[in-house]
Amino acid sequence: MKSTILIAQTYGPAQVLEFYTQELPPLATGMARIQVKYAGINPIDARRMTGEFRHGAMPQTFGTEFAGTIVDIHPGTVWAIGDEVLGSGGAFTHATVIDVPVGNLVARPQNIDWAIAGTIAGVAQTAMTILDEIGEVKSLLIHGASGGVGSITIQLAKERGINVVATASEKNQDYLKSLGAVAVPYGPGLVDRLKAVHPQPFDASVDMSGTEEATQASLLTVKPSGIISSIAGKPVSSSRVKAIWVKRNPSNLKYVVDGIASGKFSWEVDQVFSFKDAAKAYSYILEGHTKGKNALAFDE
Numbered sequence: 561m562k563s564t565i566l567i568a569q570t571y572g573p574a575q576v577l578e579f580y581t582q583e584l585p586p587l588a589t590g591m592a593r594i595q596v597k598y599a600g601i602n603p604i605d606a607r608r609m610t611g612e613f614r615h616g617a618m619p620q621t622f623g624t625e626f627a628g629t630i631v632d633i634h635p636g637t638v639w640a641i642g643d644e645v646l647g648s649g650g651a652f653t654h655a656t657v658i659d660v661p662v663g664n665l666v667a668r669p670q671n672i673d674w675a676i677a678g679t680i681a682g683v684a685q686t687a688m689t690i691l692d693e694i695g696e697v698k699s700l701l702i703h704g705a706s707g708g709v710g711s712i713t714i715q716l717a718k719e720r721g722i723n724v725v726a727t728a729s730e731k732n733q734d735y736l737k738s739l740g741a742v743a744v745p746y747g748p749g750l751v752d753r754l755k756a757v758h759p760q761p762f763d764a765s766v767d768m769s770g771t772e773e774a775t776q777a778s779l780l781t782v783k784p785s786g787i788i789s790s791i792a793g794k795p796v797s798s799s800r801v802k803a804i805w806v807k808r809n810p811s812n813l814k815y816v817v818d819g820i821a822s823g824k825f826s827w828e829v830d831q832v833f834s835f836k837d838a839a840k841a842y843s844y845i846l847e848g849h850t851k852g853k854n855a856l857a858f859d860e
């Protein structure tokens with residue numbers, strides 16, 4: 561069976577992306593072969609393409625999550641050919657056919673749209689990691705919360721009874737409110753606006769924007785014993801900022817998937833790009849203003 565894979569042989573803008581078609585080797589033990597239908601695109605994909613993050617050898621492959629159909633699997637698992645699944649990989653899901661460890665698979669609930677199924681694995685597990693690492697808090701400030709990670713973190717935090725104040729641009733204020741947050745626009749005067757809606761110091765903050773403005777605002781609004789954290793993976797000016805990195809955990813993913821299937825959590829796909837237009841998708845992601853998530857659609 562052949563797979564067409566998105567690769568980059570050099571770091572740079574989206575023009576470095578290429579497609580490469582190869583014959584797949586026989587399926588290894590413990591893996592499932594998936595025909596991908598949709599795959600989420602995350603900032604990490606585009607940041608690895610530009611060379612901001614440099615892991616592993618060239619050529620690079622991309623994509624951390626997917627939804628699709630099992631087309632090959634060894635006997636002895638709960639899965640069968642034809643099963644519809646979603647899950648996370650590790651920088652290889654932007655390809656037409658992928659081999660994924662069986663332990664990474666979660667069944668796609670029939671009432672979850674394919675595009676939604678393909679875009680939740682990375683952010684769901686990131687959001688659960690954030691809340692686990694922050695621990696029990698009553699109030700949480702989230703910087704840059706209208707994107708993929710923020711959209712689900714707000715809802716998971718509200719479910720835990722946390723009072724969430726979240727920032728985004730003016731155009732996304734109503735979206736933040738619809739997710740359950742008190743919405744505040746970022747930009748000059750941010751600290752005053754935060755204090756106006758939440759006069760008491762926050763128990764914790766998490767930055768998803770990676771801006772100095774967010775760091776300074778957290779330092780001025782989080783209580784001295786509180787946690788100031790960032791997932792942005794960018795240099796920070798204060799040693800108080802704790803870096804949080806996603807921990808993969810399929811049961812955390814299943815928790816969010818079940819919540820979307822039951823209607824407890826809402827999930828929005830911003831734009832769907834055809835796989836052949838991956839370069840356009842990556843350029844769009846680099847602009848940093850995704851609402852919810854973006855998806856790549858794979859034609860049969």
Ligand SMILES: NC(=O)c1ccc[n+]([C@@H]2O[C@H](COP(=O)([O-])OP(=O)(O)OC[C@H]3O[C@@H](n4cnc5c(N)ncnc54)[C@H](OP(=O)(O)O)[C@@H]3O)[C@@H](O)[C@H]2O)c1
Nearest residue numbers: 603604704705706707708709728729769791805806849850
């Ligand atoms: N550490 C980890 O394990 C981990 C895991 C996942 C993601 N990440 C990183 O976390 C970051 C967020 O990921 P994501 O998928 O949520 O990104 P995203 O979907 O691109 O969302 C970006 C968010 O940042 C906001 N934003 C843009 N400019 C801003 C500014 N100047 N000040 C404040 N907010 C601003 C956007 O709001 P507007 O559109 O309204 O401007 C949007 O809400 C990325 O850097 C990603 O690489 C890290």
